[in-house]
Amino acid sequence: MSTRVYMDNGAGRPVDSRVLEAMKPYFTEHHGNPASFHSEGFKALDALNEARGSVAELVNAAPGEIVFTSGATEANNLALLGAAQGNRKKGGKVVRSAVEHISVINIYKELSRMGFEVVECPVDETGVLILNELDRLVDDDTVLVTVMTANGEIGTLQPVREAAELTHSHGALFHTDATAANGQVPLDVKMLDVDLMTLSSNDLSGPKGVGALYIRKGVRVKPHMIGGGQENGLRSGSENIPGIVGMGVAARLARQEMEAESRRLTQLRDRIIEGLQAAIPESYLNGHPTERLPNNANIRFSYVEGEALVLSLDDLGIQVGTGSACAAKTLEPSHTLLACGLKHEEAHGSLVFTLGKNNNRDQVEYVIQELPGVVGRLRAMSPLTPEELR
Amino acid sequence: MYSEKVLDHFKNPRNVGELEDADAEGTVGNPVCGDMMTMYIKVKDDRIEDVKFKTFGCGAAIATSSMTTELAKGKTLDEALKISRQDVADALDGLPPVKMHCSNLAADALHEAINSYKEKGTKK
Numbered sequence: 001m002s003t004r005v006y007m008d009n010g011a012g013r014p015v016d017s018r019v020l021e022a023m024k025p026y027f028t029e030h031h032g033n034p035a036s037f038h039s040e041g042f043k044a045l046d047a048l049n050e051a052r053g054s055v056a057e058l059v060n061a062a063p064g065e066i067v068f069t070s071g072a073t074e075a076n077n078l079a080l081l082g083a084a085q086g087n088r089k090k091g092g093k094v095v096r097s098a099v100e101h102i103s104v105i106n107i108y109k110e111l112s113r114m115g116f117e118v119v120e121c122p123v124d125e126t127g128v129l130i131l132n133e134l135d136r137l138v139d140d141d142t143v144l145v146t147v148m149t150a151n152g153e154i155g156t157l158q159p160v161r162e163a164a165e166l167t168h169s170h171g172a173l174f175h176t177d178a179t180a181a182n183g184q185v186p187l188d189v190k191m192l193d194v195d196l197m198t199l200s201s202n203d204l205s206g207p208k209g210v211g212a213l214y215i216r217k218g219v220r221v222k223p224h225m226i227g228g229g230q231e232n233g234l235r236s237g238s239e240n241i242p243g244i245v246g247m248g249v250a251a252r253l254a255r256q257e258m259e260a261e262s263r264r265l266t267q268l269r270d271r272i273i274e275g276l277q278a279a280i281p282e283s284y285l286n287g288h289p290t291e292r293l294p295n296n297a298n299i300r301f302s303y304v305e306g307e308a309l310v311l312s313l314d315d316l317g318i319q320v321g322t323g324s325a326c327a328a329k330t331l332e333p334s335h336t337l338l339a340c341g342l343k344h345e346e347a348h349g350s351l352v353f354t355l356g357k358n359n360n361r362d363q364v365e366y367v368i369q370e371l372p373g374v375v376g377r378l379r380a381m382s383p384l385t386p387e388e389l390r
Numbered sequence: 391m392y393s394e395k396v397l398d399h400f401k402n403p404r405n406v407g408e409l410e411d412a413d414a415e416g417t418v419g420n421p422v423c424g425d426m427m428t429m430y431i432k433v434k435d436d437r438i439e440d441v442k443f444k445t446f447g448c449g450a451a452i453a454t455s456s457m458t459t460e461l462a463k464g465k466t467l468d469e470a471l472k473i474s475r476q477d478v479a480d481a482l483d484g485l486p487p488v489k490m491h492c493s494n495l496a497a498d499a500l501h502e503a504i505n506s507y508k509e510k511g512t513k514k
Contacts, residue, residue: 305424307448311392311400333424345421381406382446383428384421 003317005363009295010152010180010354011321015246016205022249023207026242033238035228044241051248055212058204058251059178059197060188067213067231068244072179072200073103075213078235079175079196080107082221084116084144087173091141093117095167097129097158098339099151101177105335116143125341126288127156135166142172149187149197152180153323153336153352154287155296164193173219179203179211183254184262184293195219201243205357206250210243262294265355268364272297272353275368280375281389286323286337286350295355298323300342303385304349304378312374313351318367321352392449393483399453404460409442414510416502418495425451425492429458429499433507438462438470443496450485450493454478458496467504473497 006014026047032040034048049063056063069075084094094116096108112118121134129147138145145167150157164174175196178187183204189197196219201210215221215234227236269292276299277283286298301309306322313320323334333347353367379385392400409415409430419426425447432440441462443455457478462470475494479485485494 303446305447305451308400308452311397311449315401343422345424348421348424381403381444381452383417383426383444384446 003363003366005318005366006358007353007355007363007367008319008321009356009358010203010352012208013202013205013356014358015202015207016250016253016357018253019206019246019249023242023246026245030241034241035230035238044239047241047245047248048239051244051251054248054252054255055199056214058182058187058255059199059214060190061214062217064232065189065214065217067215067234068239068247069211069213069235070209070240071202071211072101072177072198073211074235075198075200075211076101076103076177077107078213078221078224079198079215080104080144080146081110081224082234083173083175083196083219084111085114086220086222087143090171091143093119093139093142095119095121095134095137095142095145097121097147098123099127099154099156099336100146100148101152101179102335104146104148104177117141121147123156123339126291127151127154127286127336127340128288128291129158129163131159131162131166134163138167138170138172140170142167142170144173144175146175146177149176149178149181150185150293151287151336152293152296152354153321153334154298154340155180155292156287157181157185157291157293160194161192164195168193180293180296183250183258184265184295186258189214189216196221201247201250204247204250204254207243207246210240210247212247261357265359266294268355268359268361269294269297269353271361271364272367273299275364276371279368279372283375286340286342297353297355298350299353300337300346300350301375302346302349303382303389304375306348306350308378309349309351309374312378313371316370316374318370321354323347323350323352391486392453393485395457395482396450396453396485399456399482400449403443403452403456405440405442405456405463406444407442408444409440412442414503414507416499416504416506418499418502419447419451421446423492424448425495427451427455427496427499429455429496429503431462431500431503431507433467437464437466439464441500443499445496448489448493450489451495453482454485454494455496455499457481458500462500467508471501471504473500
């Protein structure tokens, strides 16, 4: 079986062919700058406006509330550094959940160096934010709270609306990083009552190198990219028109196709979770059993290490992610798994399956068929494996 | 990121398993760090007649264990004690820098086993 089963879509997705086709003319034919006062400039401006409208529509925002960036990391920077610094008079405390993306964690470290008091709100063993704890931590000195919409590693969906409401009761701003959630679950900034929301193009099957930040009208954010004043002065630099066009089309397609696709992926996800746990002893689901992204399955296998699993699966044409320290630049095990209460040795042996349009039922069955042998081979080699599993 | 040799030794590890009648064994690392290995040695006339390993860890941990057994087999105990982490990495055409310290423990496990054997000898 010459197979390529790519199930690491959370790390990098293929661009939808319809998106790519829509982008192509903007590399060559329509190469104008939206700031120019001639027909090529107007063409670029029209494309920019149309994309802004599509992205706004995906999250029920007004087009003027969307700022395009170079990706989710930049959107997080603009949102968190910008809102904290832009509202410093309000107070000196910033709060985040314990399971945020590394970009948010490191931006908060930077805020700490700037003199903000940084507070981390814990999650329960399924990765869900503990609202009672948030209630205890957020006070009138709090400027900003950030809680991701869903965790890209363990898939857990967060009680964003409740967290935002609690935050607003203290007059603080609320940001949510929707990178892993956008394109997977419906997002409505008004219903969720968030002030800032990070969006990612690649997670919508759009191109990499583009993202967006929703900024509720009237919310003050201090810009960091200084230049010609593009994007309403919040993000200077000539706009990446081909990329932005791609994100716009991807957002439109996501809005039209998400419901059916999420239903399809939920079935595949649940088959992986159920099938692997049935086929492999001492395998456990990480994250919440039901409150999870339709495309995410995260399974932990005792006595083996994740990078070795990933390498072995790659040999069989299967590409997945892992929360193992050994596959990380920092050599630290996943902070998300540790925040859920897993021990270090437990956190090493996890695999992350993030599904996408490119996956189907046959591929899922292939994974369920092949993984027991891979785990078994590594367990046979491991000094930790108990006698009965060898 | 891994050399062909590392991948080969990861996929087809040499001398993996336990030695039932081992004369000594040595264990280094711990599961908290993500890497742990045990080396078993069989000694005859001051030479390592047979050597096997068991390893919990990443691709580099398994490949270095495998290569260490290949380097050690047939060597005298004193020769085997001179096998360094660098020798193991060199024999595998190098390791990514980040893996040099965390996962390249097999030589240490071999030395543990040899020292354990020598200690037993002095106690006789």
